[in-house]
Amino acid sequence: MSAVRRVLRTLFSVVLTFLGLTMVTFFIGRVIPIDPVLAIVGPKASVETYARVRAEIGLDLPLPVQYWRYLTRVLHGDFGTSVITSQPVLQDMLNVFPATLELALLALFIGVALGVPLGVVSATQRGRWPDHLIRLVSLFGYSMPVFWLGLVGLLLFYAKLGWVAGPGRIDVGYEDLVPTVTGLLTVDALLDGNRDVFINAVQHLVLPASILGYLSLAYIARMTRSFMLGQLRQEYILAALAKGLRPARVVWVHALGNAWVQLITVIALTFGSLLEGAVLTETVFSWPGLGLYMKNSLFNADLNAVLGGTMLVGFVYILLNLVSDLLYPLVDPRARSRA
């Protein structure tokens, strides 16, 4: 299969998945027990008024036509208006998404920077105490409910020890001191050269990011270990060692180099699950990101906002899959030549 065909195939499946995503959100929007017409006209409206409004918002059309109109609107970036903020949902999401991104990026960094080396050590020390210890740390990580760990973290590091700042993204006194450029508060503070805001923002960021980071570390370390064990069994490792290469080089350059190919998909998936974990973490830490926005919308029956958020997270998921699919041949020369 040529490289062009491969890319086309990937794009085809991306489009299909996106259509599936919109169908599900469309379906959810239709099954909701609230009657949208009734919400507009009120319970005392006449049958004629009801029918007129129903036709006006297009609910009398056949379902495929309604779906087509819905899809067109979504593709134009129109997710409807939020009932709570009375702003377009897309605008709302663009406002809150950087906060989630900041949290998830730092968490992913922690997860990769610690998880990969731990996984490698665990694999090379298989069956000895470092392996047992790392596997235990990792087992606890993926067995822990993130919202509970967040609460315990707040109790311990904020309330009892006072090492970090409490819930929220920044102290009230530091709000709106730096101009929004990237939306990532720490980056904006650095760009503005405002040291105090930066330090305060970091104090707020470090606990939720570490907790999300621990969860991704657990998963990444576990997967790295199993990929590395797979690599270390291969004959090229034996050949490299027999050739007289330093064992450390064989492990960290040769074996890990090949394990990266598989790790890319894992890291992409982890980033996706971080966005999801953000719903719970943001609730615990009152972090004003997409997760908290969705949660609040949910309890105010703001369906447009909930479905908009679902679509955004789903869309990021699809993009991540696409990126890891396209990166694959870049990292693995075999996939290129085979393709």
Added chain:
Amino acid sequence: MSGAGLRAWLLDPVPASRRQARIGRWYRAALAFGGNGLAMAGLLIVLALVLIAIAAPLIADPQAATLQSLTDRLQPASWAHPFGTDELGRDIFARTVFGARITLTIVALVGLIVVPVGLGIGLPAGYFGGAVDAVLMRLTDIFLAFPRLVLALAFAAALGPGIVNAVVAIALTTWPPYARLARAETMTRRDAEFVQAAVLQGASRASILFRQILPLCLPSVVIRLTLDMAGIIITAAGLGFLGLGAQPPAPEWGAMVASGRQVLLDQWWVATIPGIAIFITSVGFNLFGDGLRDVADARGA
């Protein structure tokens, strides 16, 4: 039969009957599993959980789980209330014990939906191949691309919160890997000689799928389910924490953590204890699942 004789019969490399072969295989698997300390610990935790759930009314007073007593609210641990009381004066010990029932119900229901759906899609996809496979696997890929908790959130928003809707939402995002697994297992077996023999004997396609191939897919599906249990429990607890799972006054662990959030700083036990229950349960399922997988891998190798 003496103990040694029984053991020799079980481990006989040349079993005399199909029954002996089958029992012997189970015995070897059990031996391998029993030799794995962590896996046994996992099994014990899971068994203990099941026992607690079944015997809940014997362990704790059923009324205490939901009985409010505002004069007794937010008490620390004591003989009367081993885990203290919550913000409505309910006994946290009794609520935690009865919470095991809710958790196990959710896990069991999700399993009951996910396994048949996964097999129902994966078996035909793997066996027939071609267009059937393409359509079914595209469908699977679409659902695989959905973020679990967020989709569950959207469903809960549409259907309203509740335990059944939480189960449906979790099941919807859990089945795709099972379909893929069943498909892969089927593909490795559809051309096997015993299948060809069945075809020659005039067996129908349905009979081949359900009587020849399905039983061989089940072990890996069950192992996968055990490994997924912890994730299902944590997702369910997360939905409960957000107020989308079991509704009050039901003693659901996630919801209990949420209610303890208000008093976290002064009465830490209200939020912490149900969280520990979730944690221990999911550690148990993870260890148990890992052990089962190791036994299966060793047999495959």
